[in-house]
Amino acid sequence: MTTSADAIDALRAHAERILDNSAMPAAEREDVAEELYGHLWQRWQDELAAGRDEQAALEAAIAAFGGPSDLGKEMTLAYHSRLYATTIGVLLPAITPSSQRPAGYTTARVIVGLWAALLAVGVVFTVPTGAFTPIRGLVASLVCLCGMAMAVLAYRALARRQRWALVYVQILLVALILRGSAVLADTIAKGGVTVDFMALVALIGIVTIRRSNWKSWVAGSRPVGLGLAAVIVVTVGMPFGAPVAVGAIPDPTVASADDLSMQAHVDCARTSQGVTGGTVTVDLVWKRTDFLPYGPNWFITGIPRTDAISLASVGQQDYSGPGFEFPSQSGIAYEDPSFVDAATGKKADADMFASSGNTFFNGDRMLTSVDPATTVSGRTYRGTYGFTLQAPAPADDEPVFRVGYDHQSRWGVEAIATCGQIVTGHSVLTPEHPVTYLP
Amino acid sequence: MAGPQLSRGEFGLLILGLLGRREMYGYEIVAELRSTTDGVVDLPEGTVYPALRRLERDGLVAGHWVEIAQGTPRRRYYALTAAGEHALNAGRADWLRFKAAADSVLG
Numbered sequence: 001m002t003t004s005a006d007a008i009d010a011l012r013a014h015a016e017r018i019l020d021n022s023a024m025p026a027a028e029r030e031d032v033a034e035e036l037y038g039h040l041w042q043r044w045q046d047e048l049a050a051g052r053d054e055q056a057a058l059e060a061a062i063a064a065f066g067g068p069s070d071l072g073k074e075m076t077l078a079y080h081s082r083l084y085a086t087t088i089g090v091l092l093p094a095i096t097p098s099s100q101r102p103a104g105y106t107t108a109r110v111i112v113g114l115w116a117a118l119l120a121v122g123v124v125f126t127v128p129t130g131a132f133t134p135i136r137g138l139v140a141s142l143v144c145l146c147g148m149a150m151a152v153l154a155y156r157a158l159a160r161r162q163r164w165a166l167v168y169v170q171i172l173l174v175a176l177i178l179r180g181s182a183v184l185a186d187t188i189a190k191g192g193v194t195v196d197f198m199a200l201v202a203l204i205g206i207v208t209i210r211r212s213n214w215k216s217w218v219a220g221s222r223p224v225g226l227g228l229a230a231v232i233v234v235t236v237g238m239p240f241g242a243p244v245a246v247g248a249i250p251d252p253t254v255a256s257a258d259d260l261s262m263q264a265h266v267d268c269a270r271t272s273q274g275v276t277g278g279t280v281t282v283d284l285v286w287k288r289t290d291f292l293p294y295g296p297n298w299f300i301t302g303i304p305r306t307d308a309i310s311l312a313s314v315g316q317q318d319y320s321g322p323g324f325e326f327p328s329q330s331g332i333a334y335e336d337p338s339f340v341d342a343a344t345g346k347k348a349d350a351d352m353f354a355s356s357g358n359t360f361f362n363g364d365r366m367l368t369s370v371d372p373a374t375t376v377s378g379r380t381y382r383g384t385y386g387f388t389l390q391a392p393a394p395a396d397d398e399p400v401f402r403v404g405y406d407h408q409s410r411w412g413v414e415a416i417a418t419c420g421q422i423v424t425g426h427s428v429l430t431p432e433h434p435v436t437y438l439p
Numbered sequence: 440m441a442g443p444q445l446s447r448g449e450f451g452l453l454i455l456g457l458l459g460r461r462e463m464y465g466y467e468i469v470a471e472l473r474s475t476t477d478g479v480v481d482l483p484e485g486t487v488y489p490a491l492r493r494l495e496r497d498g499l500v501a502g503h504w505v506e507i508a509q510g511t512p513r514r515r516y517y518a519l520t521a522a523g524e525h526a527l528n529a530g531r532a533d534w535l536r537f538k539a540a541a542d543s544v545l546g
Contacts, residue, residue, distance in 0.1 A: 038512035066483030074489035
């Protein structure tokens with residue numbers, strides 16, 4: 001049986017639920033709550049006066065007043081635009097006077113705040129760092145922006161005791177730990193150990209949050225529907241997947257590996273004991289050269305990043321004896337490379353310092369690059385690398401060279417050749433050492 | 440077929456019309472609206488409060504609390520402001536013009 005005290009509590013709770021479903025200025029909440037309660041109370045009194053019992057009068061008063069969801073939305077619209085009411089207003093209903101915060105509250109907010117800050121860095125620097133083409137960079141930047149906006153909302157919604165924000169935190173923590181595990185496994189496989197800072201923070205967060213009583217903290221907020229859950233998963237997951245996904249976006253504004261043809265020729269000098277040295281000749285012909293200079297990275301660093309061309313020996317047994325200093329590899333010493341216009345002999349090298357480094361072909365040495373200012377499409381530019389072997393290489397261990405061309409870490413062209421071979425380069429679309437500017 | 444639907448603007452105009460007669464509080468507005476319209480306008484009672492907040496934010500009505508009796512919740516009464524009176528007159532004129540136009544079509 002319902003007592004008057006129970007009924008009054010239920011009427012007050014109904015008024016609070018309506019406001020829990022609205023986004024309105026916190027300063028006005030108390031007044032509005034009192035006004036709604038006053039109405040419900042008077043209706044309840046009238047129903048009692050009409051002869052209903054307390055329970056029936058209570059139900060009638062609440063039914064006549066309207067449901068929390070619809071009225072909450074109407075109340076939000078009274079203070080905000082329709083766009084706000086249907087987006088942010090849903091995610092950030094009014095602050096409920098808070099009881100005691102759960103123990104993991106601060107940790108959860110710090111993690112979400114850190115995540116938002118990292119994504120903000122992604123928004124700002126994804127395009128200018130030139131890690132992607134402009135269009136792909138823009139897409140990646142927008143992905144970061146969406147992720148950051150959701151993180152900021154979640155940061156605020158945690159304080160407003162919203163269940164969806166707790167779900168957001170849980171999904172984020174799992175995603176960070178999974179990513180950290182993947183990074184760790186990858187680096188261990190490559191002989192190193194990289195521990196992801198955010199994954200460590202997430203581990204601490206998960207332990208802390210699991211021990212806390214969040215159920216009562218978010219009890220007053222609405223359940224998370226499938227749609228909102230999908231939005232949370234997508235906005236958390238997109239920044240992780242963006243570096244890979246954007247590479248698949250068709251982008252007509254940028255050159256591809258088809259715009260460059262490369263040929264490598266290895267000419268070896270032999271004695272009766274085997275190969276003692278020789279030259280590696282690389283011919284490059286660009287169908288177009290407009291994509292060559294610098295890229296947007298120039299604005300940030302002030303240093304032009306030309307395309308890197310590298311040479312490395314592959315397939316030879318490692319040499320560990322004396323007499324060969326960096327950048328010799330595998331017992332092979334190189335002479336400084338030079339690039340010239342094959343028809344005129346005019347120098348076409350760019351200064352070494354201007355090279356971006358060959359991140360596409362990880363670990364390759366003897367970097368050089370062609371000066372974009374001197375190159376003309378359709379002409380052949382020839383690079384010559386002299387090499388000397390510390391000890392003659394027998395026929396079954398002749399040196400094999402890889403020439404790698406790295407266009408701004410976006411695509412590469414690779415040619416692998418050994419003595420006497422002339423090999424045409426083929427495109428390589430996956431870097432050996434992926435470059436990721438997103439968190 | 441569903442009954443007549445009120446837009447937020449029309450609902451606001453009806454509230455202004457009632458407050459043009461005298462000061463009222465929310466519960467009273469709902470009851471008055473129901474009785475004056477013979478139950479034709481019978482919205483969920485709580486919808487009057489978002490409408491009142493909107494009118495108050497727009498400066499068309501002004502609210503003030505009134506203590507009633509011990510143990511009884513106090514009431515927030517609303518009155519038209521000068522801007523509210525102006526809006527009511529303009530809204531009423533628009534409505535009459537629309538009504539005349541609709542009558543000429545619908546008979």
